[in-house]
Amino acid sequence: MALGITAWSRERVPLDPIEEAVRHKTVPVHRHSYAYYLGGMTLFLFAMQVGTGALLLLYYRPSATEAYESVQFIMTRVPFGWLIRSIHSWSANLMVAAAVAHLFSVLFLHSYRRPREMTWVSGMLLLALTLGFGFTGYLLPWNEVSYFATRVGTDIMTAVPWAGEFLVRFVRGGPEVTGATLTRLFGMHVAILPMIATVLLGLHIWLVQAHGMSVPPEVAEAAAKSGRRVRALPFVPHFVMREAFGWTVALALLAGLSAFYPWELGVKADPFAPAPAGIRPEWYFLWMFQALKYFPAHILGIEGEVVALGAIGALAVAGFTVPFWATGPRSRAIARWGGVAALIMMAVLTLLAYRGEGH
Numbered sequence: 001m002a003l004g005i006t007a008w009s010r011e012r013v014p015l016d017p018i019e020e021a022v023r024h025k026t027v028p029v030h031r032h033s034y035a036y037y038l039g040g041m042t043l044f045l046f047a048m049q050v051g052t053g054a055l056l057l058l059y060y061r062p063s064a065t066e067a068y069e070s071v072q073f074i075m076t077r078v079p080f081g082w083l084i085r086s087i088h089s090w091s092a093n094l095m096v097a098a099a100v101a102h103l104f105s106v107l108f109l110h111s112y113r114r115p116r117e118m119t120w121v122s123g124m125l126l127l128a129l130t131l132g133f134g135f136t137g138y139l140l141p142w143n144e145v146s147y148f149a150t151r152v153g154t155d156i157m158t159a160v161p162w163a164g165e166f167l168v169r170f171v172r173g174g175p176e177v178t179g180a181t182l183t184r185l186f187g188m189h190v191a192i193l194p195m196i197a198t199v200l201l202g203l204h205i206w207l208v209q210a211h212g213m214s215v216p217p218e219v220a221e222a223a224a225k226s227g228r229r230v231r232a233l234p235f236v237p238h239f240v241m242r243e244a245f246g247w248t249v250a251l252a253l254l255a256g257l258s259a260f261y262p263w264e265l266g267v268k269a270d271p272f273a274p275a276p277a278g279i280r281p282e283w284y285f286l287w288m289f290q291a292l293k294y295f296p297a298h299i300l301g302i303e304g305e306v307v308a309l310g311a312i313g314a315l316a317v318a319g320f321t322v323p324f325w326a327t328g329p330r331s332r333a334i335a336r337w338g339g340v341a342a343l344i345m346m347a348v349l350t351l352l353a354y355r356g357e358g359h
């Protein structure tokens with residue numbers, strides 16, 4: 001009977017090409033193999049976001065008069081609502097960290113080399129979307145911190161040459177951060193960004209599948225010299241079982257963090273109250289926020305903020321285009337050490353921001 005059902009469904013839903021691809025997929029084994037788990041970890045955390053986000057939607061209300069109260073209701077009255085909201089918030093932060101770790105591991109191991117250029121570019125776009133999810137989700141509880149941080153964050157956009165005014169109005173849905181901003185960011189957070197993310201994620205994973213896992217040049221050269229082949233692990237079941245172990249640990253971590261440090265709600269936003277002291281964005285935007293403070297008001301007659309945004313933009317362009325300029329051993333070394341320098345700079349600026357320097 002069981003065989004009959006399998007044959008029946010196989011005839012109607014032929015999954016053979018996928019089965020075939022998965023059966024032949026292998027993962028190289030070398031001392032940097034840990035890097036191959038980071039993309040899967042990011043994917044797991046993204047799946048957590050989709051699941052917990054859908055549950056939050058059942059009770060959340062996207063308006064300035066009801067948003068805060070609906071989140072309060074979720075935290076105090078809905079059974080396990082506090083757990084779902086806390087997991088959504090913790091997992092969002094861990095997902096940003098996992099995606100950044102994935103990016104740097106891929107950069108340091110030169111996995112972006114031909115023919116994986118588009119895997120890199122789609123990954124960069126996914127990271128930008130992940131940050132977009134963070135930014136648009138931050139305002140949704142409509143509390144004091146999120147309200148003023150969104151005001152400051154969107155204010156910075158005015159410094160963008162030519163398009164600044166338009167950008168701010170586009171994101172705020174008007175000249176100020178109001179209920180219209182909340183509705184707009186909510187729409188982006190639960191509909192527009194997920195739609196784009198689904199397409200990009202499909203492309204990213206499909207490209208990974210089509211090209212197979214990359215072997216770092218150093219590992220390939222060492223294997224060629226010794227006349228041995230690089231060892232490989234079957235994707236199913238060996239690699240998947242190890243990934244599943246990692247996901248179980250991540251789930252335990254999320255549950256532990258949520259139980260011991262439930263996500264706070266704070267006080268309701270009052271748009272007419274003065275901004276409280278020490279308002280700052282989420283940790284992953286802090287380095288940019290801090291960098292802006294160090295630029296003088298004017299540099300060669302150009303506004304300091306404009307120059308700072310230009311520098312951050314140039315860094316982003318250099319990052320997006322890595323596979324197109326880092327094509328030889330020397331330029332790849334520049335990409336690697338440039339990445340190390342960028343990482344140190346971001347870490348130092350973030351630390352300085354936490355210590356409240358530059359006020």
Ligand code: HEM
Nearest residue numbers: 036038039040042043103111119120123124126127213214
């Ligand atoms: C939402 C964010 C992302 C998700 C869910 C994701 C998911 C994945 C998965 C599951 C893999 C296969 C396993 C692995 O190599 O780790 C992978 C590989 C890859 N990812 Fe991502 N990724 C994301 C963001 C990024 C970013 C930000 C970059 C870099 C700009 C990137 C570049 C790559 C590259 C080049 C590979 C191929 C690695 C190889 O062949 O060795 N991804 N990604």
